Amino acid sequence: MKEDFEPKIVAFLCNWCAYAGADMAGTSRLKYPANVVPIKVMCSGRVDPEFILNAFEKGADGVFIGGCHPGDCHYVNGNLRTRRRVKMMKKLLEQMGVNPKRLRLEWISATEGAKFARVIKEFVEEIKELGPSPWRERR
């Protein structure tokens, strides 16, 4: 792994919890690496498995999904569907030669700015360890 490798990561954040949590991290001025670019969706349940594949295909080294805690979903249970989809996608990615660790789902409430900053830091570290996505070369 090259020292200067800066991973490219897409973060799908649900409007009500994770996006608000990321705002909270900002309000509290908690620093985290800039490798992650947020894309707001209304619910983590909106994250179509195709979005994940598409992101890797476009050259992402990691995909992050942030949703409400189980039971707290603004849309009742969209996050639980995401949980199932992520589980399935991890298996699928593995079969396709992508380390499933490159896909991460986290529950982040609107008050958990500190958690958002922490998990993003962890995730970026983890992806740095893994190195560039094997699909990058295919492009």
Add this chain to the structure above:
Amino acid sequence: MARRIGVFVCHCGVNIAGVVDVERVAEEIKKHPNVVFATTYQYMCSDPGQNLIRQKIEEENLDAVVIAACSPAMHEETFRNVCKDYFNPYRCEMANIREQCSWVHDGKEATEKAIKIVKATVEKLKENEDLLPILVPVEKRCLVIGGGIAGIQAALDIADAGYEVILVEKEPSIGGRMAQLSETFPTLDCSQCILTPKMVALSRHPKVKLYAYSEILDISGYVGNFTVKILKKPRYVDEDKCTVCGDCEKVCPVIVPNEFEMGRKPRKAIYIPFPQAVPSTYTLDREACLGLAPLTCAQCKDACEAGAIDYDMQPKIVEEKVGAIIVATGYNLYDKNKLVEYGYGEDDDIITSLEFERMLSASGPTQGKIIKPSTGEVPKKIVFIQCAGSRDRQHMPYCSSICCMYTAKHALLYKHHVPDGEAYVFYIDIRATGKGYEEFIARVMEEERINYIRGKVAKIYREGNKLIVCGVDTLTGRRIEIKADLVVLAMAIVGKEETKEIAKLLKVAIDEGGFLKESHPKLKPVEALSRGIYFAGCCQSPKDIPSAVAQASAAASKVLALFAKDRLEKDPLVAVIDEEHCSGCGVCISVCPYGAMTWQNGKAKCIEALCEGCGTCAAACPSNNIEMRNFKDEQIEKMVEVVI
């Protein structure tokens, strides 16, 4: 589709421009397809900033704009209102380069990320459709959860304005914590005396429907159109027939601790929590009763001349439709069993502030006499410990806000009851920020000769008849040991367990102290993130009575503003089905949490009034035939493409 996009990059003073090279962001984005104009400005949200946007829309003939500034949660509405005069508000999008960029990153990488965020926003905007809000009717009735002072105030304000209020209280009586207090700081007026008239006014108000001894089972729906399921627990006493004569209580053979008295006084299985209870009626505690089915005792029924007791009463579930909800569920004290340094709450003579409050009350367990619970003697030396569990990383990190004030009140009242007694107060800092508060503290310190010691108590242990309180006076640096008769802990205020249940039903976030998360900590302190839900009182954060009352009235005014309209605007970001290609598999119908997807001629159909726009159906549709308005697959894929 937008062809002439303008991008306005905000400096936000130094908040953005101090980190992000805003000029470069503007230069870079100018190169992006369909962006025909880009500029920066000091404060985009200011009047001149808004005028700049208007002016440039006209001059440059823009058909859509991106405002790269703070979080859309902050100013999306502001900027969409600016654009409304020129084009559909959905032709305005915000790129969040403050909260999610300049505030969390440094220098060059922040600028790079800001450019990506703005590009992604431009990509989304390009494909945004012009939408009009969906109009939905408003049920002009309000649900208030919790009948403490905050709930009562909010309910009265709304009812006085002529709208119906449904107030649900879990306990047998309304009144909440305030009913338990003896006197209130800093004026020392009797809590009951100022509260009971309001309790009575509420119960007699023609616009208020009171469900006491009831719980919320379920809440569904959305702003203007909530459906609430309420469980009416059986009291086994007919509220209308009960004359509160007390004959039933006299004959009841069961004795259990009275929760209202913090367990410091017994009650019977059939009881009234306190004499001024509203509704004024007895309640039979089924858990404590010797047995209703099969009937084992029945002495109360025999004694009741009014014939109010009915052992066959059943729990009832009622459904109410409301347009707005105010949560006013109050607080609990932190569990004193968790305070190892203060004896795990096992010593009889180490009591909590609320227990002391009851002790001071004329109707309390000791009829207002201050005693040492272990012996019944008058305590000659008393120690008050502030911040018991508050401002403590091992327990609750926050300040509980009211303890400095009520401890001063406690110390003063102690000196009035026991003039020859000695009172000590251990404190970290004195926080007396309300009107007349500082003066009150000064009076207690100087006139009442209370010994204030700056420092924390490290340990309390028993030595015979006395409690040894060990601490350090941090102003002199000396160790202190006080042989006390009674110790009063100013316990941390925490959110209630029950509030968590309510929050789950309402999809409202809760912080680590158990308090409800408001929409904005400064500008929307009484609103939940979801529309139509408001907070009042200590369920949102620890606060004193005037603040709780003010917040309650604020929440009520928000509800009244909502009820001033006959129809509400609902976000039109709903699901759209490509009916021509729908295979009718029904997956969307099975995943929709709102029942908004239905069958029509063998194909799926979305009922827009019910759709909340989560997009779960769009992600699940196996033939990709569902699109979310302004969150279309192509939009999201394009956004991903430009950020990588």
